[in-house]
Amino acid sequence: MFFENDPVLLSRILTYLTLGFHAIFATIGVGIPIMIAIAEWMGIKRNDPHYTLLARRWARGFVITVAIGVVTGTAMGLQLSLLWPNFMQAAGHTIGLPMFMEVFAFFFEAIFLGIYLYTWDRFKSKMRHFLLVIPIVIGATASAFFITTVNAFMNAPQGFEIVNGVVTNVNPIEAMFNPATPTKISHVIITCYLTAAFVLGAIAAVKILRGNKSVYHRKALHMTMVAGAVFAVGTAVIGDLSGKYLHEYQPEKLAAAEWHFETETEAPLILGGIINEDNEISYALEIPYALSILAGGTPDTEVIGLNEFPEEDLPPLFVHYFFDLMVFIGMYLAAVSTLFVVMNWKKTWNAFNKPLLIMVAAGGPLAIVAMESGWIFAEVGRQPWILNGIMRTSEGATTSGQVGLMLILFALLYTVLAVTCIGVLRKMFKRNPVEREMYKREIQNYEVK
């Protein structure tokens, strides 16, 4: 075999696979409800059936992604116990509370989603139906909130003491609201919104690029780009705060992300590049002072370097690329959406020009890549710890010899799910194109000349 049968390594790969797959659907699942809510609201306020139809069609696609979010989430929840029994045994004592509350949030969301989908035409007042989407938005965001506190705890564990290897003096609230929580939660939630806005915007952009002239897609694109611009700027601001958090609590992660070896002030930010065995960096772009500013807000902030840490406590240095990729895409998304909004606002400019549309269309997949890169950076950058400073990843894993087989099974499962999901979504919208639905619902279909 290519891999030796090492349960720790195989468990890591399987966790990586499940989380990476779940993260796509979870992110979309947290983000889309708010876009649906905005569209339905605009439909009511402007009395514009195009927006209502947008909400309707997005909700229909959303169901499919939710289904996969739910099943992969179920897999994730069970796998944490199956693959990391020792970790969960320790974590259960301290961080069981938010995991428990997360399920309540899902429950809440699931109930209202069921109601929402089947009651479009059941109430006389449109407002009543709109009210049903609010619990969905709250439920989705709350579940992201709770699960992310768990992840924050893994990065900055607190709220307990270990006496003779036994966890005591537990304070679940303190464990939940640890130093990593504020930046982590706000960054995760806003990037969920950002990703959803761009994924939906990309769909509209592709439609227009393919020559569809219906005003429906133009409204969709404009709405998602306005939302996207707001979320992208928010992401960058909160991302900057996350950097400051790292500087204070996980300096080794920040240093690994920046290939920063010597502790110094006026530290430069390094973009791209290659590093050799002697830790010499070539082909990189250096931005003077930028790392000190990211870490502390001023150029004279002292940034701790990797040399301060024992070798065996250091994360792998390749996380640098993932960090760069995430930040680069973040800047890209902010630029594209802002440009679009400004051009559309200046009546004489044409925001719907081909190059810009192509850039928006690329933004959808890129947002997902940024999200995945962010997670890889955050999780791999925490290595070798599963609970930062307390438990090593190798101590948390199962000892079972069958993880390899399970890895193959799950890889197959996710492949099949991904392929059918795409197929079903395409079929669903192809068979019922928006023009036909507008005709059926007697909505005017204006075309743009």
Added chain:
Amino acid sequence: MSYEVIGITVLWLFLYGYLIVASVDFGAGFFSYYSKRTKKDHMIHPIIQRYLSPVWEVTNVFLVFFFIGIVGFFPETAYYYGTALLVPGSIAIILLAIRGSYYAFATYGAKESNFYNFLYGATGLLIPASLTTVLTISEGGYITVENGNVELLYGELFGSLYSWGVVALAIVSVLFISASFLSYYAARAKDETALKLLRTYALTWAFPSIGMGIIVFFLLGGRNPEHFAGMLDLWWMFAISTAAFATAFTLILKKRNYGIAFIMVMIQYFAAFFAYGASHLPYLLYPYLTIYDGFTNEAMATALIIAFIAGLLLLVPSLYLLMRLFLFDADYVEGRK
């Protein structure tokens, strides 16, 4: 009541909730497939669709609740069951994943497809079978623990009469619970043809379910005498269970009060399930783990119980709304909405 007992009672309630709602769902999948094979699907398919479409996600959450909750209340279980159940647990996940997603695909997305329908029907029976492994191994004798290494004895598991008995019980119970619920739903929908068929299913599976219950009861005597003795002490709960079964069966036979009949079925399983669970205590995994040595700390227990109560205050009204709109709204049930 001690925190330990409150904790396990809460979890057991959720598992019971899952048992009922999931059985309805699993059984419906099987009936839907079976009736299609026998070309009777036009009779019951709409009923199944109308009821299940809005609620399938809610069903899944009951299960998630249980396994997240048990790690919260009894972190030690993660260690024992987590290690031992890697393979059966993973298989159950895969089956659940196939079912959940294909259900959504078939319902909202693709055209009617025989293959989806087959998957939907087959997983409906295989999932309960694989999930019951947990209950089976909790009786002891299927796991070894040697210097910290937990291992599941597959030979013992597949070779034991008891474990097959539990599997059979699970499957026939799923079919019985499901058929009696769907009969009630068809009766409310005033759908006579569907009712006729579903009522036959309910009557068909009634005696196998109670019969398997009795067989498993005695098989357990050979497997874990201590637990068996505990169950005998709670004989009155099993008596309630049997009486409830008899009432349900009579009502369905006489074509009367399908709603009460279904409530009786719920009581039948409630009494038996809680008698089984209560007599299993204090063990979570015989003889390695009891609720007392696997329990979380007091601060966490209090927090979880508060969260649980707050959660219920939020969920019960929402569930009520869901049921009012889809289960008790005559127009919706009868297909006029």
